[in-house]
Structures are given as C-alpha cells and as structure tokens.
Amino acid sequence: MTIEASPEIMTVTQAAEARRSIRTFEPTPIPREHMQEILRVTGLAPSPWNLQPWRFVVVEDAETKAKLQEAAYGQAQIGNAPSVIVLYSDMSDAIDTVEETVHPGMRGAQGDKAAADIRSTFAAFSDADRAAWGFAESNIALGFLLLTAQAHGYNTSPMLGFQPEKVKELLGLPVDARIPALIAIGVGTEEGFAHHRHPLERIARFV
C-alpha cells in the first residue's frame, strides 16, 4: 500500500492507530516545509523545567545517508528513505542557554532564580547522569515525532540499532550528546506489521 503524504492531519488517536514501523519508502524527497512543520510540532513536547534538550539533524544528502547506514549496521531503511532524522540530546547547549527556555512570564528576579536553580541542580549531577537525563527527556520528543509524522501523512522507522560514536563523529555532534533514535521517514511502500500489544489489563491497574 502506498500512503500519500496528505494535507489532512490525523487526530492523535488516528495517528496512533495508523502508525507502524515502515522500512521501505518512495524515494520522493520530503518538502522542506513539511519537515519543518513536523519538527515544529514535535518541539511542542513537554520537558522538565521546559529545558527542551532535544536537537535534530535531518540527513537528506545521499553520501551522508550512506555513511549513516554503515553506522547503523547497514539497516536498509536508512538507504531507501528520502530522509533520516537523527534525534539527539544536547545538555551542554540546553544548560548554557537556559535563559532561552525559562518562561518569559517569569520576569526579572524570578526568571534569574529559575535559571540559577536549574544550573545548580545540574552542577550536582555527574556527567553520565546529566547525559542520561537528556536522553530520557528527549524520548518524549521521539514519541511526539512518530505521531506527528504519521498525522501529516508520513511513515517512520525508529532505530536504536546503530553505533552512537560513529553517528556522533559523522555529524559532528557534541561529545556529551546522546541519541534516542535515528528515524527513517518518508512515504511508505509497505503496510508494516499489525499492532501486537499487551492488553490494557496486563499493563495498567486502577487503585
């Protein structure tokens, strides 16, 4: 089945029901404005202190994509998707520029105190804990991204099967960056597998 990228935007429930991992794609490039809108909506994801540690590199260049595929154990969907989004966390940038993310509603001394509190909280973290924090929170953006892409008529394949150090070197990412996923994205040419999920009573209880 070929799913056309469509201007009809799905509801969250429609996107969650329709989304599957798709690993073969039409080669047609994704218009820049579609990608920008998907990433803008993804950026509406919440994060503690509104710190927004997620960053994106959209790989469209064939040569770079080929090197990325190599760093991802040759996973074919990287080669055949028109774009691959590298979602990473950059805690150094997030903390260095915390004034940008403290809400403008917190004026003057209140905003300064919020920024100082955030900096002193992270100063007490080890480097590894700080990176793990950024990784965990950036996974919220991953969920938003997969649903938003689907809602806008695109299919995705999230991947953790890659060598992070090779990806970081290839794209010049910061040393403390962590990568929640590579996401192949495009208009799919397969249906993917039907959902196979725990029933609700297996994973939730009401007390």
Ligand SMILES: Cc1cc2nc3c(=O)[nH]c(=O)nc-3n(C[C@H](O)[C@H](O)[C@H](O)COP(=O)(O)O)c2cc1C
């Ligand atoms: C963070 C993450 C990493 C994944 N890594 C890979 C991967 O490296 N290669 C792959 O083919 N699928 C990968 N998957 C896809 C999962 O296998 C898939 O989401 C799961 O089996 C459920 O199927 P569905 O996405 O079609 O609903 C990954 C999924 C997630 C969310």
